[in-house]
Amino acid sequence: MALDKYGIAKRIAKELQDGYYVNLGIGIPTLVSNYIPEGMTIMLQSENGILGMGPYPTQSDIDADLINAGKETVTVIPGGAFFDSVESFGMIRAGKINLTVLGAMEVAQNGDIASWKIPGKMVKGMGGAMDLVASAKNIIVAMQHTNREGESKLLPQCSLPLTGVGCVTKIVTDLGVFEIKENAFHLIERAPGVSIEEIQSKTEGKLIVPDFVPEMEI
Amino acid sequence: MNKVFKDALSAIFDIESGATLMLGGFGLNGIPENMISALVQKGPDRLTCISNNAGVDDFGIGLMLKTKQVKKMISSYVGENKEFEKQLLSQELEVDLVPQGTLATRIAMAGLGIPAFFTPAGYGTEVAEGKEIREFNGKMYLMEHALHADFSLVKAWKGDTLGNLVFRKTTRNFSVAMAKAGQITIAEVEELVPAGEIDPDDIHVPGIYVHRIFQGKDYEKRIEKVTVQL
Numbered sequence: 493m494a495l496d497k498y499g500i501a502k503r504i505a506k507e508l509q510d511g512y513y514v515n516l517g518i519g520i521p522t523l524v525s526n527y528i529p530e531g532m533t534i535m536l537q538s539e540n541g542i543l544g545m546g547p548y549p550t551q552s553d554i555d556a557d558l559i560n561a562g563k564e565t566v567t568v569i570p571g572g573a574f575f576d577s578v579e580s581f582g583m584i585r586a587g588k589i590n591l592t593v594l595g596a597m598e599v600a601q602n603g604d605i606a607s608w609k610i611p612g613k614m615v616k617g618m619g620g621a622m623d624l625v626a627s628a629k630n631i632i633v634a635m636q637h638t639n640r641e642g643e644s645k646l647l648p649q650c651s652l653p654l655t656g657v658g659c660v661t662k663i664v665t666d667l668g669v670f671e672i673k674e675n676a677f678h679l680i681e682r683a684p685g686v687s688i689e690e691i692q693s694k695t696e697g698k699l700i701v702p703d704f705v706p707e708m709e710i
Numbered sequence: 711m712n713k714v715f716k717d718a719l720s721a722i723f724d725i726e727s728g729a730t731l732m733l734g735g736f737g738l739n740g741i742p743e744n745m746i747s748a749l750v751q752k753g754p755d756r757l758t759c760i761s762n763n764a765g766v767d768d769f770g771i772g773l774m775l776k777t778k779q780v781k782k783m784i785s786s787y788v789g790e791n792k793e794f795e796k797q798l799l800s801q802e803l804e805v806d807l808v809p810q811g812t813l814a815t816r817i818a819m820a821g822l823g824i825p826a827f828f829t830p831a832g833y834g835t836e837v838a839e840g841k842e843i844r845e846f847n848g849k850m851y852l853m854e855h856a857l858h859a860d861f862s863l864v865k866a867w868k869g870d871t872l873g874n875l876v877f878r879k880t881t882r883n884f885s886v887a888m889a890k891a892g893q894i895t896i897a898e899v900e901e902l903v904p905a906g907e908i909d910p911d912d913i914h915v916p917g918i919y920v921h922r923i924f925q926g927k928d929y930e931k932r933i934e935k936v937t938v939q940l
């Protein structure tokens with residue numbers, strides 16, 4: 493069965509390593525913070541100026557001066573730090589962030605990503621996504637495999653305006669886990685009970701399927 | 711030297727129509743609430759506003775959009791605002807969308823006296839169109855210019871009579887760099903104290919950058935998305 497958004501987040505949490513500094517985008521990526529393995533120290537970066545972002549506050553701990561990049565009230569964990577936007581993107585640009593997880597509308601088999609604009613419809617802006625994808629060494633895209641019309645979001649090339657070029661290394665969708673290399677999507681795991689045929693039929697870009705594709709363990 | 715003004719309206723006395731303004735804040739977090747209200751009251755129009763976001767319909771820069779005082783926004787993200795969308799589609803409003811890190815750094819460069827810099831953000835996208843592209847150590851970068859403003863309007867937690875500023879939690883955001891980038895920088899603070907009361911070690915923006923300061927009042931500090939643990 494295809495994963496729900498919590499399943500996608502759980503699978504991405506398996507990519508975390510102790511001591512990682514991690515930037516989680518809005519949507520499914522934010523859910524990853526709920527599945528940090530016990531005993532692991534993960535410092536979440538929020539690009540508006542937090543390292544060590546904690547969970548949502550209790551009603552009595554709400555502080556209007558403390559929000560995350562999604563403009564939600566949050567807390568900070570012991571050992572956290574505040575800084576300004578220039579420094580925040582300095583640490584992003586200088587490659588200090590170990591893992592970046594973000595959503596996308598389309599990903600191409602060469603690692604291009606489109607996530608910020610649909611021409612002719614409302615343009616909200618790219619926020620920090622272009623800065624993140626241009627500098628992160630380790631980018632995972634978390635998204636549904638197909639769009640609302642049922643069309644593949646894993647494509648030979650993006651049709652929407654790009655956020656960045658050749659930058660995505662891994663994708664976790666509701667159907668499987670894919671590595672991007674040598675101009676193709678390499679299927680490395682499939683969601684529990686999802687057939688290779690289903691993944692093939694819903695992947696428009698070049699898909700490489702090895703002889704054995706294990707089911708995800710989540 | 712007297713940098714202290716009595717209120718927002720007196721501190722923005724010379725902001726005229728057509729001015730370029732930087733407004734600190736991220737979403738509604740740490741925005742110069744008092745000066746936005748004063749701008750609405752004073753009424754200059756055809757303003758260019760440099761701010762990461764454009765507020766919401768009835769708060770922040772959204773208030774100045776409603777009164778059609780803004781000609782152009784330079785921002786990284788402008789969702790959450792229907793009035794903005796309406797004016798953009800009817801071409802009453804221009805918008806220049808800039809990647810957030812590029813925007814922050816362009817502002818910072820103005821305060822550092824550096825005219826331009828290279829960043830990889832936006833390479834290969836429409837953001838790079840018409841810009842100088844260069845390769846450094848095998849990676850592609852585009853040239854971005856420092857961003858200046860006639861006036862920078864920032865809100866700090868605490869400030870002293872010499873203009874030294876201290877911020878609280880995530881409200882530093884764009885405000886620290888903007889404070890250093892303005893031709894004239896005006897700060898509103900929740901608490902104005904005599905010079906010497908703030909420990910020099912704690913100062914985020916030294917007073918040299920701040921030309922005017924006033925004690926703000928009636929802070930609403932609206933929260934865009936109240937999220938709590940269940």
